[in-house]
Amino acid sequence: MMKPDVYAANCPTRQILDRVGDKWAVLILLLLREEPMRFNQLRRTIEGISQKMLSQVLKSLERDGLIKRRAIATVPVTVEYSITQLGITLAAAVDPLRDWAEQNLKDVLAAQRRYDAQLKDEAA
Amino acid sequence: MMKPDVYAANCPTRQILDRVGDKWAVLILLLLREEPMRFNQLRRTIEGISQKMLSQVLKSLERDGLIKRRAIATVPVTVEYSITQLGITLAAAVDPLRDWAEQNLKDVLAAQRRYDAQLKDEAA
């Protein structure tokens, strides 16, 4: 039932969690699941990401086989990023988390307020 | 079907993803789902975490209402951490991700090797 290796240092889960934890990676994955997109298109859609980060994250997602890069020889060059089959399955595994977030954020925020109020009381 | 706010800067999902992405948070959550634990017990089990980080993560997990801290007035003091109901549901949402990791890590690693080999070829 339990999976002990989760608590070791180099378990698969840890590596994937790092990926998912990446501030932008999942965002991009979910975007590309909807439709393929070009570099600046992603940049404009995501809003807040620097072009350095975008380029970096795209590269690492491609390296992991989660997205695919296709350069089209137009002038100027066009590059289209799309999700892979592997990426689609990962995105699917992320969905429960997204649903959880939407359903429970309110409770989390409430807990935070309670905790902070508690601290202020003790300080006084 | 699609949930557009996921791509905005301050969506719930982003906040939860940050939590899940935390290197230690999920690990601790999964541990405490198995059984309540004390501070140094966690420290020894996780191996690699500094006491500063552990204390910090525990505090933020408690603040989010995901775990619960109970101090027992023995000498010396005993403190027991346990998961909350909310924490249990989050852990459940993480399970698909853990399963995905175990099933697909091999593919990811293979993709990385292919990508790296490709780069080396182009360099030559």
Place this chain on the structure above:
DNA sequence: CGGGATCCGCTGTGATACTG
């Protein structure tokens, strides 16, 4: 035992400028 406080190095990240 269960932490808090401090110092400090490293790297992740952003801004800017440049290129094919």
Place this chain on the structure above:
DNA sequence: CAGTATCACAGCGGATCCCG
């Protein structure tokens, strides 16, 4: 358009010491 290169900086996280 789709990036790369360089620099400069903040903050994360580790190590250490200390306390109730």
